[in-house]
Amino acid sequence: MCAEIIYGKKSVKLKDGEQIKEACRKLGVPFSCEQGYCGICAIDILEGEDNLNELDENEKSMGLDRKRRLACECKIKSGKVKINY
Numbered sequence: 001m002c003a004e005i006i007y008g009k010k011s012v013k014l015k016d017g018e019q020i021k022e023a024c025r026k027l028g029v030p031f032s033c034e035q036g037y038c039g040i041c042a043i044d045i046l047e048g049e050d051n052l053n054e055l056d057e058n059e060k061s062m063g064l065d066r067k068r069r070l071a072c073e074c075k076i077k078s079g080k081v082k083i084n085y
């Protein structure tokens with residue numbers, strides 16, 4: 001348990017390398033397709049973008065970048081990531 005997703009004053013700890021989806025769900029991020037197609041789960045990365053994995057093809061095709069990611073697609077490598085949505 002070395003990684004953490006932070007939203008405002010709330011945060012959820014997770015394992016290194018884990019998908020961030022469930023942590024984001026606990027923090028209130030809305031989901032729909034959960035497969036990288038609808039864009040509903042798009043989040044802003046306020047801090048720690050380098051702690052997330054590289055953008056995948058779905059994120060690239062939506063024109064996202066390291067500061068705007070799909071919560072259903074990302075994994076956290078380690079460390080803290082501060083989000084907004």
Ligand code: FES
Binds near residue numbers: 033036037071
């Ligand atoms: S829930 Fe549809 S893109 Fe993430």
